[in-house]
Amino acid sequence: xxxxxxxxxxxxxxxxxxxxxxxxxxxxxxxxxxxxxxxxxxxxxxxxxxxxxxxxxxxxxxxxxxxxxxxxxxxxxxxxxxxxxxxxxxxxxxxxxxxxxxxxxxxxxxxxxxxxxxxxxxxxxxxxxxxxxxxxxxxxxxxxxxxxxxxxxxxxxxxxxxxxxxxxxxxxxxxxxxxxxxxxxxxxxxxxxxxxxxxxxxxxxxxxxxxxxxxxxxxxxxxxxxxxxxxxxxx
Amino acid sequence: xxxxxxxxxxxxxxxxxxxxxxxxxxxxxxxxxxxxxxxxxxxxxxxxxxxxxxxxxxxxxxxxxxxxxxxxxxxxxxxxxxxxxxxxxxxxxxxxxxxxxxxxxxxxxxxxxxxxxxxxxxxxxxxxxxxxxxxxxxxxxxxxxxxxxxxxxxxxxxxxxxxxxxxxxxxxxxxxxxxxxxxxxxxxxxxxxxxxxxxxxxxxxxxxxxxxxxxxxxxxxxxxxxxxxxxxxxx
Numbered sequence: 001x002x003x004x005x006x007x008x009x010x011x012x013x014x015x016x017x018x019x020x021x022x023x024x025x026x027x028x029x030x031x032x033x034x035x036x037x038x039x040x041x042x043x044x045x046x047x048x049x050x051x052x053x054x055x056x057x058x059x060x061x062x063x064x065x066x067x068x069x070x071x072x073x074x075x076x077x078x079x080x081x082x083x084x085x086x087x088x089x090x091x092x093x094x095x096x097x098x099x100x101x102x103x104x105x106x107x108x109x110x111x112x113x114x115x116x117x118x119x120x121x122x123x124x125x126x127x128x129x130x131x132x133x134x135x136x137x138x139x140x141x142x143x144x145x146x147x148x149x150x151x152x153x154x155x156x157x158x159x160x161x162x163x164x165x166x167x168x169x170x171x172x173x174x175x176x177x178x179x180x181x182x183x184x185x186x187x188x189x190x191x192x193x194x195x196x197x198x199x200x201x202x203x204x205x206x207x208x209x210x211x212x213x214x215x216x217x218x219x220x221x222x223x224x225x226x227x228x229x230x231x232x233x234x235x
Numbered sequence: 236x237x238x239x240x241x242x243x244x245x246x247x248x249x250x251x252x253x254x255x256x257x258x259x260x261x262x263x264x265x266x267x268x269x270x271x272x273x274x275x276x277x278x279x280x281x282x283x284x285x286x287x288x289x290x291x292x293x294x295x296x297x298x299x300x301x302x303x304x305x306x307x308x309x310x311x312x313x314x315x316x317x318x319x320x321x322x323x324x325x326x327x328x329x330x331x332x333x334x335x336x337x338x339x340x341x342x343x344x345x346x347x348x349x350x351x352x353x354x355x356x357x358x359x360x361x362x363x364x365x366x367x368x369x370x371x372x373x374x375x376x377x378x379x380x381x382x383x384x385x386x387x388x389x390x391x392x393x394x395x396x397x398x399x400x401x402x403x404x405x406x407x408x409x410x411x412x413x414x415x416x417x418x419x420x421x422x423x424x425x426x427x428x429x430x431x432x433x434x435x436x437x438x439x440x441x442x443x444x445x446x447x448x449x450x451x452x453x454x455x456x457x458x459x460x461x462x463x464x465x466x467x468x469x470x
Contacts, residue, residue, distance in 0.1 A: 068405075120368055130405035133355055133380045145368045146380045150403065168385065170303075170365035 002174045004195060004233075007115055008147070008165055010156075010180035011125035013204040013211075015112075016102035016135060019043045025098035033086055040206055042078070049074035054126060054155045064153050066128035072096045099127070100134035105201065109140050111226020116142050118235045124148045124165050124178065126155050145169075157188030166194070177220070179229070183212050186219055197221035197229055237409045239430060239468075242350055243382070243400055245391075245415035246360035248439040248446075250347075251337035251370060254278045260333035268321055275441055277313070284309035289361060289390045299388050301363035307331045334362070335369035340436065344375050346461020353470045357382045359400050359413065361390050380404075392423030401429070412455070414464065418447050421454055432456035432464055 012018045023039035030037065053070040056062045075096050079087065087095070112121060123132050125148040132146045147165050154160035166173045173193030180186050181201040190196050196219040204211040214222065223229035247253045258274035265272065288305040291297045310331050314322065322330070347356060358367050360383040367381045382400050389395035401408045408428030415421050416436040425431050431454040439446040449457065458464035 120372065122368075129380065129382075129386075129403040133357075133404065136379060137355065143379075144371060145364065147364075151364075151386060168364040169368065 002172060004119065004177045005171050005175040006120035006122055006169055007177050007179055007197075008122045008124040008189075008194070010178070010182060010185050011123055011127060011132065011135065011148075012102070013201055014179065014181040014199055015108050015141065016104050016139065017203070018047065018099070018102050019204065019206060021102040022046060022098050025101055026095065029087075029091060029095045029098075030084070033084075033091075035082070035084055037082065044205070046071070046074060046078055049077060058155050058158050066150055067126055068096065068099075068128055068131060071099055097131075097134070100131050101138050102135055104139040104141060105225065107225040107227045109142070111230050112142050114230040114235045115226070115233065116144065118233070119177075120144045120169065122147045122165065122169065124156070124161065156185055159188070159192055162189050162192040162194055166192075181212060183215050183218075190219075195220045197223060199223045199225060199229060237407060239354065239412045240406050240410040241355035241357055241404055242412050242414055242432075243357045243359040243397075243424075243429070245413070245417060245420050246358055246362060246367065246370065246383075247337070248436055249414065249416040249434055250343050250376065251339050251374065252438070253282065253334070253337050254439065254441060256337040257281060257333050260336055261330065264322075264326060264330045264333075265319065268319075268326075270317070270319055272317065277317075279440070280316075281306070281309060281313055284312060285361075293390050293393050301385055302361055303331065303334075303363055303366060306334055332366075332369070335366050336373050337370055339374040339376060340460065342460040342462045344377070346465050347377050349465040349470045350461070350468065351377050351379065353468070354412075355379050355404065357400065357404065359383045359391070359396065391420055394423070394427055397424050397427040397429055401427075416447060418450050418453075425454075430455045432458060434458045434460060434464060 009015055019040055022043035026042050027039045053074060057064055115121060121143050122145045123143055125132060127148060128150040129146055135141065136143055149155050152161045152164035166176050174195060176194045177197055178186055178189035178194045179197045179199060181199050181204060186196040186198060198215050198219045200214060202209050202211050221229060221232055223232060244250055254275055257278035261277050262274045288309060292299055350356060356378050357380045358378055360367060362383060363385040364381055371378055384390050387396045387399035401411050409430060411429045412432055413421055413424035413429045414432045414434060416434050416439060421431040421433060433450050433454045435449060437444050437446050456464060456467055458467060
């Protein structure tokens with residue numbers, strides 16, 4: 001087996017808590033404007049529009065657009081559904097960049113810092129470059145390199161998203177370990193020759209624990225969090 | 236004046252000592268194979284082929300190719316000129332990636348670490364992504380994001396190299412400060428609306444001090460090194 005050189009990370013849900021953070025940001029912006037919503041549900045509904053929007057790009061029905069632009073279109077849909085009409089364009093932009101201000105899971109920074117000593121740490125997120133840079137500054141995430149959709153011009157789980165990641169790093173796919181809390185992402189990465197690490201994030205979708213359960217052992221690593229992953233990898 | 240949010244760095248010569256490091260790496264690989272060259276001169280001759288190779292891309296006479304590929308073509312030219320025929324392909328590759336193992340100037344890591352607390356630190360180098368990632372791991376350079384030629388698909392001083400950098404960071408050009416030891420890079424960045432910091436690196440081209448001298452005050456900052464720049468910027 002070739003030696004792992006780079007860890008390539010899914011970010012939303014795997015590294016950061018998008019649901020709790022988007023709920024907090026939405027409340028901070030919308031409550032003072034007189035709105036009282038179920039804030040975690042608002043985050044869930046926003047997130048639910050993400051896959052269909054990306055699918056339009058992945059299946060070639062629209063040209064590549066960065067995730068911030070897809071998020072903004074989906075946000076306008078939500079605001080319309082909820083009859084929210086009293087936001088200025090700067091307030092809408094501020095709300096849209098809630099996705100730039102997501103808190104890391106409690107173990108993330110320490111685990112990444114340990115893993116960074118031994119491996120290249122790359123983001124392979126569907127988020128765009130500025131979003132990833134701002135998230136890293138917000139949460140202190142010590143990435144070596146921001147890759148993913150805007151560099152690859154492809155959204156996971158499209159094969160190009162993984163292929164181009166290994167290619168720009170000048171690594172074989174088998175030298176890359178995809179780290180994610182989502183089995184569909186890991187299976188797609190494995191299909192392109194990546195090695196895989198499942199990290200369980202039971203709270204990603206809230207208290208009902210709708211997150212992916214422990215998988216069936218199909219992945220190279222299965223970790224409870226990033227500290228566990230670092231320990232398993234000797235970092 | 237808009238607030239500076241990101242520092243965008245030239246790397247070869249500004250952050251790392253390419254001449255001394257390439258000379259060291261060339262010697263380490265070629266001397267055991269029976270070759271005795273003027274090693275700093277070998278580095279100079281390799282570097283001298285860099286601008287004409289990029290110009291072919293910039294002026295549209297050949298499609299975009301990453302710097303590692305241009306370096307390799309130029310290396311084969313040099314080896315041919317010097318009658319060096321006893322390197323295996325892996326040895327040639329190892330020599331070509333001498334550019335991935337360049338030492339930072341002594342002030343670079345400390346200066347960048349200070350600046351990183353206040354600003355986004357981005358590479359805007361003509362080097363490709365893997366080269367920049369490996370340099371950062373080699374020297375401990377704390378970048379927030381690797382941008383530059385492979386992301387912009389353009390070589391400095393082409394306008395697109397600067398325009399696309401500001402664009403992917405979602406910043407106005409005036410929120411970006413180009414940091415370089417080379418006045419041509421800074422003038423091109425200023426022409427696209429970037430603010431500019433000249434950092435003097437007198438030893439870049441060796442003891443004859445052929446590096447750019449103190450400029451005429453045309454730049455926003457003029458610094459003796461990165462610690463000086465950090466101090467001037469309150470970081």
